[in-house]
Amino acid sequence: MGMFDFLFKKKREQERLKAEIEAERERKRLAEEQRIAEERERRLAENRRKEAERLARIEREKQEKNNSHPIKKNVDNILNIYDTGNIPLLQQALFELGNILNKAGAGSLIVSYPEKDKLSEVYSLYLQYDWMHDNEIREVWAENGFYCIVEYLRQVKTNQDFAVASLDLFLICTYGRDSLYSKLSEVLNKAEMHPFHSSIFSSFDYQGGGDYLISEFQHFAALFISSLVDQYPAIISPSLRNEYQTAKEDIRFSNVTVQEVRNKMFFISKIIGSILDDF
The missing domain is CATH 1.20.5 (Single alpha-helices involved in coiled-coils or other helix-helix interfaces)
Incomplete structure (x- = not known):
C-alpha cells in the first residue's frame, strides 16, 4: 500500500x-x-x-x-311553584318567605344570598302577585328586588348573562315603578347636594326626578333584552308588550352611555345595600 x-x-x-x-x-x-x-x-x-x-x-x-343558605329552599320553592301556575300556592310560599325576611337582622340574608338573580325574580313575583296592597311593603319589595338584580349585574361575566338578567331589571322597573319612585327621588335629592356624588347623575336626571330615572333604567333594560325578545318573543308577556316597546324606543336617553347607567344603578344599589346591612 x-x-x-x-x-x-x-x-x-x-x-x-x-x-x-x-x-x-x-x-x-x-x-x-x-x-x-x-x-x-x-x-x-x-x-x-x-x-x-x-x-x-x-x-x-x-x-x-x-x-x-337559610332561605335557599324558600326561593327555589317559590320559583318552582311559579312554573306550575298555581297562584294561591305561590302567594302562600311568598308569604312564608316574607315572614322570614321581615324579622330583625334579615337584611343580611338578602345581602349574603349567592344567587341574587333568583332572589330578584322572587321580588318581582311579590310585586306582580301582591295580595297585601300596602304601599310601604311594596316599596321594600321593589327596592330589595332592584338591589338584588343590580348586584347580580355587577358581577356577570358575559353579554348573554347580562341580557338575561336585564329581563329581571325590566320587570322590577315595570312592576315596581311607583314603588321605586320614593327611594330614587330621595337618592337624587341627596346626591345633588353632594360635592362628589352629584356628578353621577345628569341635569336631566335631577330635573326629571325618580320617575325619569326609572324610565332610564327601564329603557336600557329593554335595549339589553331586545335580541332575546327577537329570538323568544314569549319572554315578554302580552300585557307588557306595549310597555317594552315604549321603553325601548324612548329617545330621551339616546345620548346616555351604558357605563353611565351602570354607575347610577351601582350607586343606588350600594345605598340600598347599606340599609339592608343595618336592618
Missing part, C-alpha cells in the same frame, strides 16, 4: 469517527430535548390536574354554601 493510500484511508477513518461523534452528540441533544419536553408536559399536566381539582373544590364549597 502506497503512502498516498495510507493517508487517504486514515483521513476517511478520522472522518468516520468524527461523524460518529457528531451523530452521538446529536442523538444525546435530541434525547435531552425530548426529556425536557416530556418533563415540561408532565409538569403542565400536573398543574392542570391541580387547577382542575382546585376549581372543583371551589365549586363544591360554593354549592355547599349555596345549599346551606
